[in-house]
Amino acid sequence: MRIALTHNLRLSDLEEEAEFDTQETVNALAGAIERLGHRLERFEVSGPASRTVARLEAYSPDLIFNTAEGRRGRFREAFYPALFDELGFPYTGSDAYALAITLDKQLTKLILAKHGIRTPGWQYVEKLSELTAENLHFPVIVKPNFEGSSKGITQDSIAETLEEVHEKVTQALAKYPAGVLVEEYISGRDLTVPFLAAVDNDYDGVLSPVEYVMDPATTEGRKYQIYDYELKTKHNTAVRVRAPASISAKTAEDVRKMAQTIFQVLDCRDLGRIDFRLSDAGVPYFLEINALPSLEPGAGIYAAAELDGLHLDGVINSIIQSAAKRYKIKDSARRQGKPARKTGPLRVGFTYNVKRVKPTVDASEDSEAEYDSPATLQAIREAIASWGHEVVDLEASPELPSVLASTPLDVVFNIAEGFKGRNRESQVPAMLELLDIPYTGSDPATLSIALDKALAKKIVRQAGIHTPNFQLMITGKERLNKDFTTFPLIVKPVAEGSSKGVVSKSVCHSEAELREVVKEIASKYQQPALIEEYIRGREFTVGLLGERRPRVLPPMEIVFLDKEEKNPVYSFQHKLDWTDRIRYDAPAKIEPALLERLRTAARGSFMALGCRDVARIDFRMDDKGRIYFIECNPLPGLTPGWSDLVLIAQGAGMDYRGLIGEIMAPAIRRYKEREARRAADEQPPAKVILEKSAQEKAAGEEKSGNGHHGTPAPVSGDPRTEPKPS
Missing domain, CATH: 3.40.50.20 (Rossmann fold)
Incomplete structure (x- = not known):
């Protein structure tokens, strides 16, 4: 089968990316799918949905193996399955409805309570004024209602008094305004029960319970034994999975039956995971369900599956086969009952x-x-x-x-x-x-506009993005603008790329130096010279992919290593031989606020200049933290392992082949749109055909009384492949 692996790639340790897949996980999944004999393409879906749609339409997979978590909102996990349904692509895992419900812990508890599922007492709070906690038994734990991966759960999340509850709910709502859950804390052990629909057993695919065992040396001094965010991220090696869980056969059976009911009630498909708390008295309580569980190496689903004789490849194969069975995808790898799509070759x-x-x-x-x-x-x-x-x-x-x-x-x-x-x-x-x-x-x-640096700066400046003050000189004899109050200034050709004409002496420290460099540029390149303020500070370059709402790749910083160079510039010499002179940090090591400012400036510049599909935009940041647009290259270099955009893509977890595919996908979409327009133009509306036919018949009868005279000239060839008239 042609399989697309859709995922969000974790590029940082920020909490907002905690549920995303690491490169290790993506590689493990991709390797398993390919070993199973399928053709695979990786689709990192962070960024505009239009880009994902274009790439999927271009690739036209038989099945999407989906692990994408989405980036924001209460329905983030449901977004991509809903999109796949709209596009008509089969995919693994639960549908948008099940994912939306299961991400909402409060709604899940309400549904399951009607089916007799035991859960700790709770109260859902959207506003502090709603908090009562009167009927809850202390201690209680305060957690975000719409988060997974233990986000927002720490040792400080547990409150033992009403006063502490008010304090912790206030703090939680400030960070998670969509709502928090105040839940009775159950002292005991953490169990997890995975689900693989394709596994044939007495529990409809529900696997044996496994147990999270925490390293006592790491958890020593902790008052509450909970699998919190710190353990899942900073000390993940301090938690191991015990399979099977160290519980009685009767408890294991009860938990599996309870899980079986939950998966059926919530209509989970292909795979899932349910977390239980086994109290000190041996009573299991449902905590939450994850219909889009982690498939990282070492996850509980693999440990449980091994008890049924399935290792990593077997788990992945069972997920694929379960989805293929639901969509009736035959071994021929063609979708049944779906419209044919052109897959190539083009x-x-x-x-x-x-x-x-x-x-x-x-x-x-x-x-x-x-x-x-x-x-x-x-x-x-x-x-x-x-x-x-x-x-x-x-x-x-x-x-x-x-x-x-x-x-x-x-x-x-x-x-x-x-x-x-x-x-x-x-x-x-x-x-x-x-x-x-x-x-x-x-x-x-x-x-044309982007190659003319002065014209590009005028347009970007109108869009509200900082640019250095600049001036054009044709001969070097023109008067220097009053905007230039201090040196150094930098001089470069106005319409060249690849840093042509940008050398060490391009940074001028006097007016005499400047005029001499202008003359050299005008003579050598036969074009005006651009004079700019020299912005002292860090240099960044940002890659963008897509069309109207482009995906902004993580910025790359060009780090100058020669500390004796007071006014460094990313010169032509640097690009030819950068060893020991500069360092590329891809992605750049910057704080979230600066990252967001760079993204905003890059996206704004891209849209102001009308870029499409791909571009690389250069910025400088001054000592006050202001971001300055330097130039835009909408036709960036693509040399493997060398060109800036390629290094940026590598830093974002994208290989070279994937980068070329990303650039090509929107053009393939435009090709399909063109073909659809041509097909529509070649087929007149039915009413017009009928009216024309009636007119021809009447005319023929008037002339001869029977049938048509003459035969229309035959049309030969494919209009797409015939040479076009000049």
Whole structure:
């Protein structure tokens, strides 16, 4: 089968990502699925849903293996299953309804209470004024109502008096305003009961209870033996799973029967996990259910499954087979009763400029610095082909217009830099638009604007984003703007990329130096020079993927290592040889507030410039923490292991093939939209056909009294593949 693994990747230790999957978990799941003989693609779904939809539509999986938790809101776990249902894709796990209910601890308890399931006493609180706790037995535990992974649960969550309850509820509501649960604390042990629907046993797939055993050395001094957030994150090695749980056969049977009822009542599918508290008196109490349980290596579901002879691959296979059975997916891996989707291969044109002249480190030769080496081109070809597509090479030479007009193509993957002038990057996309061929990347207008750094700054500044003060000089004799009150200033070509023209002497400390550098740039590059304020401070670059609501990848920081260099700049020399001179921190080691400011500035710049599919945006931060837009590259380099965007993607847990697939997915979506429009245009509405037929019949009868005269000219060829008129 073609399987898509949808997940949220944990990139930090922030609590908001506590339920996300680590890279280790994703690799373990992917490895198991591939060992089972399936074709797999990884889909990290953080970011705009439109990007996920485009990629899924492009890949068209037979089944989605879903572990995505969602990022925000009370219905976050339900979001992606609801989306998959709308798109018509089969997926593993419970549906949106079950996930929404089970994430709500209060609602789950209310439903189960009607079926005789024993739970600790509780009160749900959305406002402090609602808190009474009159009928609860102390101590009680205060926990978020809509969180998992023990988020919000610490040793301080337990209250022994009414006064403490008010204090802890106030604190909890401040952090979790959606509502908190005040629940009687049951002294005892933690049991968990996993569920695999495909396992044939007397309990409809409910596995044997397993037990969490805490290391006494770690928990010494703790008043309450609870599996709290600190144990799940900082001291996770201090907790092991005992399988089976050390309980009597009668207790094990009671717990499994109780779990069986719960899974059936809540309509959980394929897999799940229920947490119980076994009191000191041996009485089991339901605590909560997780219909989207962790599948990280070492999780309780694997320990319980081993008792039934299933190891990791067997657990993953049982989940897949359970979902395949529900959706009636046969071994042929085709969905039954679903509309056919075009999965490929597509004919993907690959437009590029090949680097034949190697740049020199001193920047005396940089004419083809923006072009791509044969090794980079081969890496991109292989990545495109790995998605099942046919790649057609199209070097951006003067012959390209005639080649494009005579070559059948579905989409084009474009990295061509063009020939000359400040509109050079827009030349190939403009030709593709003329021929109505969908392509990757931004349109001609955005590419032209972004290459002109001064014009880009004007637009970004209008969007409310800081830019350094700047000025253009054509000859070096122009008057220097009054905005420049102090040196140093930095000088660079206005319409070049890959740091061309940016060298150590680009940072000028006097007006005489500045005018000399301007003259050199104007002479060498035949274009105006851009003069900017030099922003002292940290340098960041941010990658973005998607269309109208792009996914912002974690920023990368360019760290300058030479402490004696007072005014460092990310120069042409750095990009050719960065060993021992700079360090790339991907992702950047920054606090959440700065991360959010960078994301906002990057997204705002991307949208202001009208970027599409992919871009990389550079920023500097001054000593006051202000973020300054430096430039935008909507046609960023894609050299494996070297280009900034590739390093950024690696830091976000995305491999090279995945990055190329992400860039390509929106273009494939646009291709499908174009085909749908063409199909609609070729088929006139039924009423028009009937009216035309009646008119032709009447005209024919008037002329000859019987039938039609003449035969319409036959239409030959596929309008998609026929050469287009010039």
